[in-house]
Amino acid sequence: MFKTLLLLILAFVMMLEPDAVLARGHSAAAANTEAAGLNLFRRSPKRGRPNYVAYHGNSRHKAKKLGTIRRWKLHRKAIKKRRARGVPSVRVGAPTRVLKK
Numbered sequence: 001m002f003k004t005l006l007l008l009i010l011a012f013v014m015m016l017e018p019d020a021v022l023a024r025g026h027s028a029a030a031a032n033t034e035a036a037g038l039n040l041f042r043r044s045p046k047r048g049r050p051n052y053v054a055y056h057g058n059s060r061h062k063a064k065k066l067g068t069i070r071r072w073k074l075h076r077k078a079i080k081k082r083r084a085r086g087v088p089s090v091r092v093g094a095p096t097r098v099l100k101k
Contacts, residue, residue: 066074
């Protein structure tokens with residue numbers, strides 16, 4: 001809408017004074033190319049990095065941190081398993097006595 005309106009106004013002004021509009025357009029175009037040449041190698045101002053959330057791996061299959069009750073339940077289960085085996089996990093030979101000299 002705005003662009004169409006602008007073109008209509010420009011056409012109307014050209015109908016009134018075509019020489020003045022064309023002369024102004026050429027001088028403005030020359031000035032724009034000179035300014036563009038100067039700004040071509042100028043560094044753009046530094047912008048801050050967006051604050052993205054850190055990636056923590058695949059969220060679909062990520063193991064959830066267990067709560068207090070579930071950890072306690074699994075701890076008790078492990079203790080029951082250990083006791084049910086009946087055999088100590090560390091096996092050592094029979095103690096030997098060393099005579100003192």
